[in-house]
Amino acid sequence: MNELAKKVLAGDVRSVARVIRNIDDGIPSVKDVLIDLYPHTGRAYVIGITGAPGVGKSTLVDQMIAHLRKKNKTVGVLAVDPTSPFSGGAILGDRIRMQRHSLDEGVYIRSMATRGHFGGLTQSTRTAIDVLDAMGKDYILVETVGVGQDEVDIVKNAHTTVIVVIPGMGDDIQAIKAGILEVGDIFVINKSDREGSDKTLGDLKLMIAMDQKKHDEGGWKPEIIKAQAVFDKGIDDLLVEIDNHRDFIIKAKGDIHPRRQPKKVREELIEMIKIQIMTQIMNKLTRTGKFEKAVAMIVKGEIDPYTACEDLFSD
Amino acid sequence: MKRKLRLMVAKPGLDGHDRGARIIARAYRDAGYEVVYTGLHQTPEEIVEAAIQEDVDMIGLSSLAGAHKYLFLRVIELLKEKDADDIVVCGGGIIPDEDIMILKQAGVKEIFTPGTTLDEIVKWVEDNIHPRID
Numbered sequence: 151m152n153e154l155a156k157k158v159l160a161g162d163v164r165s166v167a168r169v170i171r172n173i174d175d176g177i178p179s180v181k182d183v184l185i186d187l188y189p190h191t192g193r194a195y196v197i198g199i200t201g202a203p204g205v206g207k208s209t210l211v212d213q214m215i216a217h218l219r220k221k222n223k224t225v226g227v228l229a230v231d232p233t234s235p236f237s238g239g240a241i242l243g244d245r246i247r248m249q250r251h252s253l254d255e256g257v258y259i260r261s262m263a264t265r266g267h268f269g270g271l272t273q274s275t276r277t278a279i280d281v282l283d284a285m286g287k288d289y290i291l292v293e294t295v296g297v298g299q300d301e302v303d304i305v306k307n308a309h310t311t312v313i314v315v316i317p318g319m320g321d322d323i324q325a326i327k328a329g330i331l332e333v334g335d336i337f338v339i340n341k342s343d344r345e346g347s348d349k350t351l352g353d354l355k356l357m358i359a360m361d362q363k364k365h366d367e368g369g370w371k372p373e374i375i376k377a378q379a380v381f382d383k384g385i386d387d388l389l390v391e392i393d394n395h396r397d398f399i400i401k402a403k404g405d406i407h408p409r410r411q412p413k414k415v416r417e418e419l420i421e422m423i424k425i426q427i428m429t430q431i432m433n434k435l436t437r438t439g440k441f442e443k444a445v446a447m448i449v450k451g452e453i454d455p456y457t458a459c460e461d462l463f464s465d
Numbered sequence: 466m467k468r469k470l471r472l473m474v475a476k477p478g479l480d481g482h483d484r485g486a487r488i489i490a491r492a493y494r495d496a497g498y499e500v501v502y503t504g505l506h507q508t509p510e511e512i513v514e515a516a517i518q519e520d521v522d523m524i525g526l527s528s529l530a531g532a533h534k535y536l537f538l539r540v541i542e543l544l545k546e547k548d549a550d551d552i553v554v555c556g557g558g559i560i561p562d563e564d565i566m567i568l569k570q571a572g573v574k575e576i577f578t579p580g581t582t583l584d585e586i587v588k589w590v591e592d593n594i595h596p597r598i599d
Binding site: 263 | 467468469471490491493494495496497498499500501502503504507510511514515517518519520548549596
């Protein structure tokens with residue numbers, strides 16, 4: 151067995167950190183580690199937490215860690231923050247709210263940037279989840295800013311997806327309606343002591359009620375929880391709902407292992423094939439200089455991008 | 466495949482002034498690095514553990530309250546204990562000249578004092594900090 155994989159399975163934090171970095175940096179040899187870790191995955195329960203910036207996701211995660219630890223569960227956290235599209239850098243600040251857990255050996259927190267890699271973010275998050283799973287964490291919390299398709303895709307890796315909103319952001323709920331409502335298993339109205347929390351509750355109830363037919367047919371009916379994460383209120387309720395959802399999944403699918411579900415496996419394989427094809431083709435095109443040549447020709451107006459693309463592929 | 470530099474900016478001790486630390490974090494981001502910021506009031510133990518979990522290449526410590534000699538050296542000591550002293554430590558803040566020698570001798574790679582420009586600091590990182598490859 152691969153040395154690094156052995157250390158990950160033994161729970162060695164430095165090795166886990168290094169493997170996740172290799173995943174993030176796209177180092178090809180990481181594949182050998184992942185192959186060895188694979189038989190040890192599928193045990194952890196993965197919870198996705200998403201919502202607009204400033205709604206209190208990190209604080210909520212911090213409290214969830216504390217509550218899970220009280221139950222003697224080990225926790226891994228992946229906190230995803232956006233990469234600056236201009237510099238390629240990122241400030242990863244989710245940890246600030248969770249630092250009180252940094253000396254707890256039962257908790258591993260890792261910040262990740264969204265980076266720019268072609269559609270690989272979902273894949274690298276999923277792989278990082280596998281690593282934390284293999285290291286033996288009982289629960290894995292994945293926190294992302296819920297604004298784009300990428301983030302929605304990330305939470306698809308979760309067994310239970312928690313969407314966090316706050317009162318008084320009417321427009322915010324409009325945005326959710328269009329995008330991430332469908333992926334929410336549990337809604338948390340955080341900062342619920344603020345004005346307008348009943349209105350937000352009403353809005354969410356209405357939206358959920360629109361899916362009545364689905365619920366009647368045995369689908370999961372999302373729950374709404376009022377919380378004040380900063381005061382540790384509502385966290386117990388949230389964890390109870392997460393347990394309920396887990397029971398529901400097990401009853402419906404018989405298993406929480408994502409690789410036992412053809413739909414998830416299909417998505418994952420397609421994603422991997424995409425990345426593989428993309429990497430191989432791009433490597434070849436950049437090595438031969440054909441890619442930049444095509445860019446230059448399009449810029450000069452000598453060719454249109456459609457023909458250029460055809461030409462690149464015809465090789 | 467090019468590796469991305471990961472840095473940590475940390476505020477050890479009771480010092481509550483993090484404007485400078487945040488500006489540095491921002492400058493690192495603008496230079497294209499990934500920067501983990503730990504927030505205020507961190508113990509050296511918390512900083513070192515976070516640095517290991519995040520697999521950073523450098524820890525930048527900020528101190529404006531005079532306790533740098535204890536705090537910075539404790540970070541160095543803990544990194545050695547944890548067999549993680551390949552993570553470079555540098556520091557910045559209000560640090561008297563006579564302390565700079567002591568800190569550097571103990572293993573702090575560089576100290577940036579008031580008046581240093583962001584460009585100088587970023588340039589130094591560019592020249593001196595490299596991703597730690599296996």
